[in-house]
Amino acid sequence: MDILELVKSAFLGFIEGISEWLPISSTGHMILVDEFVKLNVSQNFWNMYLVVIQLGAILAVCLLFFRDLNPFSIKKRPVERHATWALWGKIVLGCIPAAALGIPLNDWMEEHLLSAEVVALALIGYGIAFIVIELVRRRQHQKRVVALMSEPMGAHFTVDAQRDIEADRQREVGMSNLDELSWKTALGIGCFQVLSLIPGTSRSGSTILGGLMLGCNRELASKFTFFLAIPVMFGASLLKVVRFFQKGGSFGTDETIILLVGCVVAFVISLLAISWLMRFVRKHSFIPFGVYRILLGAAVLAYFFVLK
Known part of the structure; x- marks a missing residue:
């Protein structure tokens, strides 16, 4: 077993663990990394590997949010267990559109759209979208603060009341917890x-x-995004493995170890990335990610159409 291949797999797992959960496109990163870090495996195995290492990342979500996702917890009251089952219903409902289009169009998408040009344009376009949406939300928040400040304080205004108003000024606009998330949303x-x-x-x-545009705050939009990934990524991994074997693919001990290393590293890094993102969005906007996406998209264009 070549140790260098394990190091490469660990590095790829590291990239997957970060880029899968931050809104910066794991595909955009992998398409660049693939130019410099290439596993010594068949193309068929590589295509399967890129999807299956997501299992490590998704297990991190299951661990970090186990209480939110576990409807059988004896620590939950009946109403809480009912709410958890409802949450799973919303997760499944939210996955239907992607499954309905993704399964039949998967091969076509890979054949026609998996190119540096498409990836770069998507990176830049959505980077701009993040910046615009956050600026609009910031303006809405400023209007709300101005409205609060213009309200008369009244004769019985107290320190506690002032503290409540200040907290309300700082509170992000939008739905903030899973119970507020409707089936329609x-x-x-x-x-x-x-x-x-x-x-x-x-x-x-x-x-x-989508969550931001439909009225969620950043923390709720991020959390529900993680939950939606569970069936989507498990399903995508299973589909990729099935098609790998349908195309005559097989792998031995070395390939199995390479895949396991990528999954384990993706799992550990995902734990850190998700925890960090949930802390970050409580106090910051997504504008830095929008800027990063634009820069990465420009880098992809520059490398593939100018430097290469």
Whole structure:
């Protein structure tokens, strides 16, 4: 077993663990990384590997949000277990649009749209969208603050009341918890997930944008995005493995170890990336990710159409 191949797989797992959850496009990163870090495997195995290492990433979501997702917890009251089952219903509903289009169009998408040009344009386009949407939300928040400040304080205004108003000024506009997420909103976010079929869009990026536009705050949009990934990524991995074997693919001990290393590293890095993102969005906007996407898209264009 070549140790260098394991190092490459670990690096790819690292990239997957970060780029899968941050709205920056794992495909955009992988298409660049593939130019410099190539596993010594068949093309058929490589195509399968890129999808299956997502299993490590998705297991991190299951672990971090186990309480939110577990409807059998004895620590939950009946009403909470009912709410968890309802959440799973919304997750499944949100996955239907992507499954309905993604399964029949998967091979066509890979053949016609998996190119550096498409990935770069998607990176830049959605980067601009993130910046515009966040600026619009910022203006809405500023109007809300001005309205609060213009309200008369009254004769019985207290320090506690002032503290409440200040907290309200800082509070982000939008739905903030899973119980507020309606079935209609869940389906709407799922429709945005369809956009992620275009390489470079970013599954998390498209669904987070959808959540923001449909009235969720950043934390809720991010969390529901993670939940939507569970059936989508498990299903995509299973489909990729089935098609790998249908095309006559097979792998031995070395390939199995390479795949396991990528999955394990993706799992560990995903734990860190998801935890960091949930802390970040409580106090910051997605504008830095929009700027990063634009720069990455420009880098992809420059490398493939100017430097290469």
